[in-house]
Amino acid sequence: MAIYKLQINGQTYQADVEPDTPLLWVLRDHLGLLGTKFGCGIAVCGACTVHFNDQAVRACVFPVSAVGSASITTIEGLSEQGTHPVQQAWNEVDVAQCGYCQAGQIMTAAALLKRNPNPSTEEIDAGMNGNICRCGTYHRIREAVTLAAAKLK
Amino acid sequence: MSSQPNTSRRNFLKQSLLAGGGLLIGFKLYGAGLAPAGEIENAALAAGSVDFNSFLSIATDGTVTIFSPNPEIGQNIKTSFPMIVAEELDVDWSRVKVVQAALDSSKYERQVTGGSGAIPHSWKRLREAGATARQMLMEAAAKRLKVPVGELSTQNSLVMHKASGRQLGYGELAADAAKLPAPANVKLKDPKDFKLIGKAINNVDNGDIITGKPLYGIDFYREGMLTAMVQRPPAFGMKVKSVDAAAAKAMPGIVDVVRFDDKVAVVGKSTWQVMKARKALKVVYEKGAALESSTDHDRLFKELLDSKEASVRRQDGDVEAAFKRAAKVVKSEYQCPFLPHSPLEPMNFFAHVRADGVELVGPTQTPDRARGVAAQITGIAPEKITVEMTRMGGAFGRRLMADYVEEAVQVSKLAKAPVKVIWTREDDMTGGNYRPAVRYRFEAALDASGNMIGYKLRGVGINAGNPTREHNFPSGSVENLLIDSVEHQSPITTAPWRAPITNFLAFAEQSFIDEVAQAAGKDPVQFRLELMEKAKKSPVGNIGYDIDRMQTVTRMAAEKAGWGKKQGVHQGFSVYYSHRSYVAQVGEVALEGGKPVLKKIYAVSDCGQVVNLSGARQQVIGGIVDGLGHAMYGNMTFREGAPEQQNFNNYRLIRLKEVPEVEIHFVDNGIEPTGLGEPALPPTGAAVANAIFKATSKRMYNQPFLEQDAMKGLSQ
Ligand code: FES
Ligand code: FES
Numbered sequence: 001m002a003i004y005k006l007q008i009n010g011q012t013y014q015a016d017v018e019p020d021t022p023l024l025w026v027l028r029d030h031l032g033l034l035g036t037k038f039g040c041g042i043a044v045c046g047a048c049t050v051h052f053n054d055q056a057v058r059a060c061v062f063p064v065s066a067v068g069s070a071s072i073t074t075i076e077g078l079s080e081q082g083t084h085p086v087q088q089a090w091n092e093v094d095v096a097q098c099g100y101c102q103a104g105q106i107m108t109a110a111a112l113l114k115r116n117p118n119p120s121t122e123e124i125d126a127g128m129n130g131n132i133c134r135c136g137t138y139h140r141i142r143e144a145v146t147l148a149a150a151k152l153k
Numbered sequence: 154m155s156s157q158p159n160t161s162r163r164n165f166l167k168q169s170l171l172a173g174g175g176l177l178i179g180f181k182l183y184g185a186g187l188a189p190a191g192e193i194e195n196a197a198l199a200a201g202s203v204d205f206n207s208f209l210s211i212a213t214d215g216t217v218t219i220f221s222p223n224p225e226i227g228q229n230i231k232t233s234f235p236m237i238v239a240e241e242l243d244v245d246w247s248r249v250k251v252v253q254a255a256l257d258s259s260k261y262e263r264q265v266t267g268g269s270g271a272i273p274h275s276w277k278r279l280r281e282a283g284a285t286a287r288q289m290l291m292e293a294a295a296k297r298l299k300v301p302v303g304e305l306s307t308q309n310s311l312v313m314h315k316a317s318g319r320q321l322g323y324g325e326l327a328a329d330a331a332k333l334p335a336p337a338n339v340k341l342k343d344p345k346d347f348k349l350i351g352k353a354i355n356n357v358d359n360g361d362i363i364t365g366k367p368l369y370g371i372d373f374y375r376e377g378m379l380t381a382m383v384q385r386p387p388a389f390g391m392k393v394k395s396v397d398a399a400a401a402k403a404m405p406g407i408v409d410v411v412r413f414d415d416k417v418a419v420v421g422k423s424t425w426q427v428m429k430a431r432k433a434l435k436v437v438y439e440k441g442a443a444l445e446s447s448t449d450h451d452r453l454f455k456e457l458l459d460s461k462e463a464s465v466r467r468q469d470g471d472v473e474a475a476f477k478r479a480a481k482v483v484k485s486e487y488q489c490p491f492l493p494h495s496p497l498e499p500m501n502f503f504a505h506v507r508a509d510g511v512e513l514v515g516p517t518q519t520p521d522r523a524r525g526v527a528a529q530i531t532g533i534a535p536e537k538i539t540v541e542m543t544r545m546g547g548a549f550g551r552r553l554m555a556d557y558v559e560e561a562v563q564v565s566k567l568a569k570a571p572v573k574v575i576w577t578r579e580d581d582m583t584g585g586n587y588r589p590a591v592r593y594r595f596e597a598a599l600d601a602s603g604n605m606i607g608y609k610l611r612g613v614g615i616n617a618g619n620p621t622r623e624h625n626f627p628s629g630s631v632e633n634l635l636i637d638s639v640e641h642q643s644p645i646t647t648a649p650w651r652a653p654i655t656n657f658l659a660f661a662e663q664s665f666i667d668e669v670a671q672a673a674g675k676d677p678v679q680f681r682l683e684l685m686e687k688a689k690k691s692p693v694g695n696i697g698y699d700i701d702r703m704q705t706v707t708r709m710a711a712e713k714a715g716w717g718k719k720q721g722v723h724q725g726f727s728v729y730y731s732h733r734s735y736v737a738q739v740g741e742v743a744l745e746g747g748k749p750v751l752k753k754i755y756a757v758s759d760c761g762q763v764v765n766l767s768g769a770r771q772q773v774i775g776g777i778v779d780g781l782g783h784a785m786y787g788n789m790t791f792r793e794g795a796p797e798q799q800n801f802n803n804y805r806l807i808r809l810k811e812v813p814e815v816e817i818h819f820v821d822n823g824i825e826p827t828g829l830g831e832p833a834l835p836p837t838g839a840a841v842a843n844a845i846f847k848a849t850s851k852r853m854y855n856q857p858f859l860e861q862d863a864m865k866g867l868s869q
Binding site for chain 1: 226227228229242308353355356357359360362363364365366367368369371372374380405424425426495496498499544545546547549575576577578579767771774775777778779801802806807808809810812815819838842
């Protein structure tokens with residue numbers, strides 16, 4: 001076990017865990033940040049997507065020991081009240097079915113738009129293709145990313 | 154370490170209700186004098202409400218709380234159910250708060266998610282709950298305003314007296330209304346006056362979903378709770394011979410290792426520690442039953458299709474004679490593999506077995522079954538077992554099974570602690586309860602003018618039960634018909650999977666009907682309509698579907714898609730009746746560089762009255778994407794009983810880039826709602842396969858399409 005000081009959502013958290021513990025389980029089991037979901041554990045579904053600085057990463061395979069002083073943003077930190085344009089678009093388009101994948105989808109979309117505020121349809125498809133939605137909300141995801149991009153203008 | 158959040162809704166509810174001090178209105182579904190109401194309702198009843206059960210409460214500030222008793226798996230029931238109550242109550246939707254009710258068989262009937270049955274079952278009951286409350290509020294207002302109740306009307310949580318211009322809010326009236334006797338036979342709205350039903354209303358949990366609130370079973374944490382992971386046999390047919398848990402037990406954070414059935418559970422303080430320790434278990438397995446491979450199944454299917462012994466499901470006329478005099482016979486076989494359900498939230502459940510009761514919390518489609526298994530395992534009376542339902546990260550039928558609830562109860566009992574059992578994706582995918590694998594043989598006899606005079610269907614399923622729907626189309630339209638089935642029992646476990654049986658039967662049957670139409674030299678849509686017409690004019694035997702509704706969706710889908718009128722795309726048709734509703738689809742495939750590319754799917758659904766247009770569209774889109782993805786890619790195979798796919802890296806789920814444009818229409822026919830969670834899925838496979846055939850002259854006889862020879866080197 002080792003003590004890690006983590007910068008998450010603008011706050012400093014501390015966790016006493018083994019170095020190989022994936023960030024996902026530190027967030028969920030130790031810090032009570034439960035918005036980040038477990039779907040596959042092998043970086044292929046995107047349910048656990050968080051931001052590492054401004055980049056979307058898969059927390060299920062990201063060891064806590066590799067976080068260092070980077071600033072981590074989870075769905076809880078994107079905006080607490082759901083006021084981030086991507087969250088708002090997700091609500092307006094009524095994207096969720098079961099909703100389980102959506103934190104990961106939103107975090108992926110937010111990182112995508114940060115990097116490319118004006119994505120083409122192909123760029124949206126490419127940017128969102130790594131996130132599985134088992135309920136099949138893909139059409140609305142496309143629509144919501146487009147709407148969020150418009151809101152950001 | 155920071156402390157864990159407590160997500161118990163029960164406490165939240167109790168407090169909020171007590172704080173609200175409002176009126177509790179509802180209705181009793183069946184019988185009287187059943188088990189005492191739960192603590193939530195007791196609390197509210199004590200605050201002076203009418204003495205029947207609870208679907209809605211009105212607080213003095215006008216907030217209306219509506220309880221949604223059915224499990225939410227993403228089918229949007231938690232929004233649709235309250236909409237129905239709110240419609241009849243004439244309430245301001247923005248002031249409605251929806252609360253998931255816990256299991257309470259004395260108050261709610263059919264707290265089940267499955268069979269697309271919730272809305273059809275509860276439609277009238279929910280409307281009456283709202284209308285009864287509205288009537289009581291009006292009566293209270295009549296007394297207060299000293300006017301006849303007939304002069305009053307309601308709107309947006311207000312009772313209005315138009316003649317004098319006076320109005321009273323529901324909140325002001327709640328306390329008085331509660332004291333009135335509940336009227337019987339209240340008048341329900343004329344559907345043309347619906348203000349909420351039929352509109353697109355956003356999911357009531359959107360705010361929590363987009364901000365990452367802990368809604369799901371896997372998000373349930375409580376002080377002192379332990380986490381457990383279960384090691385199950387690596388192959389179906391294997392059993393435990395010996396267990397050496399010493400190394401696992403010695404690992405950090407591990408509290409206990411317990412064994413039950415052929416399972417070994419590692420119990421510890423955190424998920425990662427338990428995951429690692431489980432890998433350190435040394436379990437030796439031995440063969441306990443046949444270790445079957447998919448290659449064995451392929452062989453078995455062929456043998457059993459020729460079996461002399463089959464269960465006859467339906468027989469009309471003289472099939473053999475019809476085939477003897479046929480001018481043409483069409484014969485084909487179709488096969489579909491096992492499929493895991495793959496809800497994105499893996500199986501999990503929380504159980505706390507105490508000496509005097511059991512507390513269960515988690516994702517289940519059948520809370521009553523969860524309670525049943527807990528009672529059986531612990532010997533504790535069902536009245537002492539509580540079940541709290543969390544929102545579910547999908548289910549698709551998987552959470553109708555209670556195996557993972559059993560595990561939680563067993564582990565909590567043996568470890569003597571509150572425990573949440575969680576499965577990894579690999580556990581979830583290899584843990585069984587699959588959609589069964591099935592192979593069909595269809596035969597059709599045509600006379601010289603292309604009329605179908607004989608029809609045979611044999612289904613061979615592996616733990617599939619009856620893999621046919623013998624009273625479904627085209628039964629009723631053919632004089633000579635034989636439908637039978639053969640079952641192979643296997644150690645590989647199966648379970649209902651969204652649109653059970655029909656999710657593959659529809660693909661096979663609607664593909665075959667296309668083949669028959671082609672052999673008869675007829676247009677596929679016209680051929681189907683003629684069969685339906687025949688079933689209407691000269692029905693043969695029992696007909697399990699409504700011919701008019703089926704014809705309507707068929708015609709409408711053909712019209713919306715411009716059937717037969719388009720250049721540059723190849724169209725495939727499919728129509729299916731399942732779970733009381735009717736859906737017709739047209740798939741459009743274009744050839745790009747000689748390869749078929751799916752461009753668009755049209756869907757026309759007749760599910761009766763649409764309750765929530767946004768949710769209904771989601772169910773149709775979701776059903777299509779589900780049907781398409783699994784037909785195209787889904788394949789679960791076995792080698793000596795061991796699953797050959799373990800996670801989404803070697804089991805392919807459909808992704809965003811692979812979904813075509815979808816155009817959705819609903820039939821508006823004033824029929825009461827007939828359900829929509831499943832019916833849009835079954836027709837998709839054949840709509841796509843028939844379009845691929847049109848484009849390439851290659852027929853998809855097996856799923857997944859992508860692995861068929863015809864598709865190799867073709868699309869995607
Ligand atoms: S849980 Fe991390 S990508 Fe699936
Ligand atoms: S909404 Fe259910 S997995 Fe995406």
